[in-house]
Amino acid sequence: MSKPALVRSRSVLASLALFAGFTASASASTPFTGTPFTIPGTFEAEDFDRGGEGVAYHDNVPGNAGGQYRPNEDVDIIVSSDSAGGGFVVNNFETGEWLNYTVNVQTATNYDIELRVSSQFSTSAFHVEIDGQNVTGSVVVPNTGNWNTFQWVGKQGVALPAGQHALKVFADQQYFNLNSVRVLQSTTQSTTQSTTRYEETDPSVSFGPGWIQDYGLFGWSGGFAMESQTAGAQATFTFTGTSVAWLGMRGPDSGIARVSIDGVFVSQIDMFARSYEVHVPVFVAKDLANGSHTLTITVTGLKNTDSQAVTSPFAVVVVDAFDVPTHVVSHIQDTDPDWSYAGNWTFDDTTRSWSGWMTSISSGPGAQASLPFNGTSVSWIGYRGPDAGIAQVFIDGNLASTVDLYFSVAREQPIVFTSAQLADGNHTITIVATGTKNPASSGTLVMVDAIDVNRPGTRFEETEPAVSFSGSWVQGNLNRAWSLGTAAETGVAGATATFTFTGTEVSWIGCRKLSTGIADVYVDGVFQTEIDTFQAPPIEAYQHTIFKATGLANGSHTLTIVVTGRANPAAFNNLIVIDAFDVRP
Numbered sequence: 001m002s003k004p005a006l007v008r009s010r011s012v013l014a015s016l017a018l019f020a021g022f023t024a025s026a027s028a029s030t031p032f033t034g035t036p037f038t039i040p041g042t043f044e045a046e047d048f049d050r051g052g053e054g055v056a057y058h059d060n061v062p063g064n065a066g067g068q069y070r071p072n073e074d075v076d077i078i079v080s081s082d083s084a085g086g087g088f089v090v091n092n093f094e095t096g097e098w099l100n101y102t103v104n105v106q107t108a109t110n111y112d113i114e115l116r117v118s119s120q121f122s123t124s125a126f127h128v129e130i131d132g133q134n135v136t137g138s139v140v141v142p143n144t145g146n147w148n149t150f151q152w153v154g155k156q157g158v159a160l161p162a163g164q165h166a167l168k169v170f171a172d173q174q175y176f177n178l179n180s181v182r183v184l185q186s187t188t189q190s191t192t193q194s195t196t197r198y199e200e201t202d203p204s205v206s207f208g209p210g211w212i213q214d215y216g217l218f219g220w221s222g223g224f225a226m227e228s229q230t231a232g233a234q235a236t237f238t239f240t241g242t243s244v245a246w247l248g249m250r251g252p253d254s255g256i257a258r259v260s261i262d263g264v265f266v267s268q269i270d271m272f273a274r275s276y277e278v279h280v281p282v283f284v285a286k287d288l289a290n291g292s293h294t295l296t297i298t299v300t301g302l303k304n305t306d307s308q309a310v311t312s313p314f315a316v317v318v319v320d321a322f323d324v325p326t327h328v329v330s331h332i333q334d335t336d337p338d339w340s341y342a343g344n345w346t347f348d349d350t351t352r353s354w355s356g357w358m359t360s361i362s363s364g365p366g367a368q369a370s371l372p373f374n375g376t377s378v379s380w381i382g383y384r385g386p387d388a389g390i391a392q393v394f395i396d397g398n399l400a401s402t403v404d405l406y407f408s409v410a411r412e413q414p415i416v417f418t419s420a421q422l423a424d425g426n427h428t429i430t431i432v433a434t435g436t437k438n439p440a441s442s443g444t445l446v447m448v449d450a451i452d453v454n455r456p457g458t459r460f461e462e463t464e465p466a467v468s469f470s471g472s473w474v475q476g477n478l479n480r481a482w483s484l485g486t487a488a489e490t491g492v493a494g495a496t497a498t499f500t501f502t503g504t505e506v507s508w509i510g511c512r513k514l515s516t517g518i519a520d521v522y523v524d525g526v527f528q529t530e531i532d533t534f535q536a537p538p539i540e541a542y543q544h545t546i547f548k549a550t551g552l553a554n555g556s557h558t559l560t561i562v563v564t565g566r567a568n569p570a571a572f573n574n575l576i577v578i579d580a581f582d583v584r585p
């Protein structure tokens, strides 16, 4: 893999050029009626925003050729000949022209975005953008046989965030006539391929001799998991798709398994880790041929020879669930700097086997923990037990669930709440310890241990060939709840990590804490920013997005992290951590 020459230019212009597609225009268009169109709803094409050429629309030819309705604009408007009415029609829609509409989305959910169009060409096409993001891809307008014959054409299942947005209709290929636009709540699934979770009890999962149901304290996915320490014991999962994640357990008692796909050995998985992490991916396969596959797990009975590992007599392999297809998940700790806690919380509790060792605890009443996140769903990892209370969970300020956390026996790291599928974007989860409880409970405890943030896209671990390291790095760090168990780290000045990827968005997943230092970040060899990853205790960030670049041209790029060897004066060390990279197409 060739490394790009690093251009240490701190030119602001160079950085801006990369993101030019996302630079907000100085003057935004305004609603035609003064009020944004309500989504879900239907609006007329001729009621495009005010603001004129280049702001509210782009028209290749000055003047309103049709002369109707808005004679002083450059958009061509004629009287509607659609049997459905609709007043007027925008016609002569040419390649590269666009119209802006200010809309107000009432609810973040999936919508069908459709245009009422006519064409006598068979190659006409458009796409729709929300705030500059193409959300439909190119949609072909069929030959409707007659300019007076209109039909609805569009994209179904588009996730839209709530609030006011600029909706832009963009002509990819001329010509077509446009009468109306409708954006209605979708009855179909999101265009984002959703992941299906198969528990170990699913008929697609089979176990040979040597497995037992786990009877420990952990809150497994779906409530149960199978485990084995018997050398040669096998489990198989048969699935259809191009990727898969095996969810198991990592921890001091965990052993080593061998994984094969379709009978071909793939890798040996050592699940030893210093803290216990349950229902986390322990093996991920990507880029499989589309079709049916069989994943086979073989227990070895062996375990890591680390001094902590050998103090445990166990070499457990856990099969908890499988996700198809695999997806990006960041396991965010309760100590993450993005949390804001209000009210009475106790931090850094280590009395049980919490994710990442520590959890935040409150008995309420009214204590809150809020985490902003970017993604399409979120799961709260907490605690159930005989002393647990009742919590409320809010998503974007709306009550999503009231969770009674009481259980007759303690359960560590259970998934106590999973959100609905959300529009792809920024959201906030808020957990409230109400101070109330089930009558059977002896307490009102509510714990924030971790949050799984799910996003579309693909995660690449630091161990994959797409990541190349130069200089001195320590690979395979096992000390924290890293993505897929390991991370690379170094404090040596000039050491670099370069991730080569294809896509329009990339994120560096790393760490912020007392002992982390300063790094420079380059995209395609162009300096972007210097990042001080220091964070004062007790805040510690794992699987944290340290840097994200969006709006890249679709194609091959490199993200390079250069270790400076420097650190914040308050920092304890100068380490830079490379845990993973996330890519979106």
Ligand SMILES: [Ca+2]
Residues within 6 Å of the ligand: 199, 200, 201, 220, 221, 222, 223, 224, 225, 319, 320, 321
């Ligand atoms: Ca399970």
Ligand SMILES: [Ca+2]
Residues within 6 Å of the ligand: 333, 334, 335, 354, 355, 356, 357, 358, 359, 448, 449, 450
């Ligand atoms: Ca935790």
Ligand SMILES: [Ca+2]
Residues within 6 Å of the ligand: 461, 462, 463, 482, 483, 484, 485, 486, 487, 578, 579, 580
């Ligand atoms: Ca990793």
